[in-house]
Amino acid sequence: TFALRRREGWAFVPWWGSFSKDQPSLARKLSERWVRHFLSHSDLCLAYGTRAAGELRRLGVAAEAIRCVPNAVPDGEPGPTNGRPHRPMRFLYVGQLIERKGIAELLEAFSQLPAGELYVAGDGPLRPLVARAVGGGRVTYVGHVDRAALQRLYSESDVLVLPSRYEVWGLVINEALQHGLAVIATEAVGAVDDLVFDGRNGYVTPTGDVEALRDVLASRSAECAALAADCYGTVLGAPLLGVAPVHAIESLA
DSSP: OHHHHHHHTOOOOOEEOOOOOSSOOHHHHHHHHHHHHHHHTSSOEEESSHHHHHHHHHTTOOGGGEEEOOOOOOOOOOOOOTTOSOSSOEEEEESOOSGGGTHHHHHHHHHTOSSOEEEEEOOSTTHHHHHHHHTTSSEEEEESOOHHHHHHHHHTOSEEEEOOSOBSOOHHHHHHHHTTOEEEEETTBTTHHHHOOBTTTEEEEOTTOHHHHHHHHHHTHHHHHHHHHHHHHHHHHSTTTTOOHHHHHHTTO
């Protein structure tokens, strides 16, 4: 491939979003030498965000060969939000129902709150776990939804919760902020370094810590909802947030 690049005049420009886990898998350890070689011999590396850029530097890519091009979503169509904050508070989870997404931790933390409503959108093997929580009366499972229904959910909620154990970026954070929601997410979500600011548009909690998540949901939710009106501006003000990678490449031509 590298020989073809020289012959054909190709440019290698990977768009990188991954970052190291505390306990990397054996496959990741074994592949790192090849990954380092590939990245360090690329013409330019695009990073999903601040965390991915740091990982590229760790893997041997020179700082001047990295461009930060945050992951982005199309412009949404925010609906009316004059019902915020709702009483009781409305929390929203959007994503696959799998272990990596931390849905079990969210349901456990939410079950310990004295009040509030939780809407869960998505599907996956942990759907039975969500179904059991629905029996308590405060959790609503809406299943997999289309774009129009998802935008309505954003508009009718107060706080997005993304409790992932590992998340390369987390586009639902972009979408939620675009719709004026506050965000509570874990440290394992790549987007929090660039989009979530404690006490400003949300809060970041330790990964896998049910007690910490419960405490933030209980004590900071009203504050988050009060700040939600400022969240839309946070997204629009983020540099390069809506710039597609191809534009970044063309700008270097």
